[in-house]
Amino acid sequence: MSVPRKKVVIADCNEEVLISLEKILEDAGFDTTTAWTARDVLKLVDSQGFDLILANEYLPDAQCEDLLTALRLRGVGIPCVVMQPYAPEMADIAGLEALGARHIVYKYAYQQIVKIVSECLVCEKKVPLVA
Numbered sequence: 001m002s003v004p005r006k007k008v009v010i011a012d013c014n015e016e017v018l019i020s021l022e023k024i025l026e027d028a029g030f031d032t033t034t035a036w037t038a039r040d041v042l043k044l045v046d047s048q049g050f051d052l053i054l055a056n057e058y059l060p061d062a063q064c065e066d067l068l069t070a071l072r073l074r075g076v077g078i079p080c081v082v083m084q085p086y087a088p089e090m091a092d093i094a095g096l097e098a099l100g101a102r103h104i105v106y107k108y109a110y111q112q113i114v115k116i117v118s119e120c121l122v123c124e125k126k127v128p129l130v131a
Helices: 015-027 038-047 064-073 090-098 110-121
Strands: 007-011 031-035 052-056 080-084 101-106
Touching: 007 015, 007 038, 015 031, 015 052, 015 110, 031 038, 038 052, 038 064, 052 064, 052 110, 064 080, 064 090, 080 110, 090 101, 101 110
Parallel strands: 007 031, 007 052, 052 080, 080 101
Antiparallel strands: none
């Protein structure tokens, strides 16, 4: 009996990053869906079941804080990993984690992203967040 593949939505406005992460995560055994905007992520989450959200800190229509807040208001308990275009700084981490981010990672550290996504999804259960 095969185990279903975990589903990850990847949100970034950089096509090269989306293509690279989609390929590397698919090769690592995940099903992926890509999105350009926070609005796209919310539509996907509302219409499909995902196990993890991998989102750039800055999207064309919102910052990741806005996306995390919208997810919390919906009661969505999907783990979220935030990608930053520069090495994460401690000041940024506290605010993002307070909104429910599980990890903050440098967006071009692809192997580290695969490791973090894998770790987040081992025996992961969806738990509604309390607003």
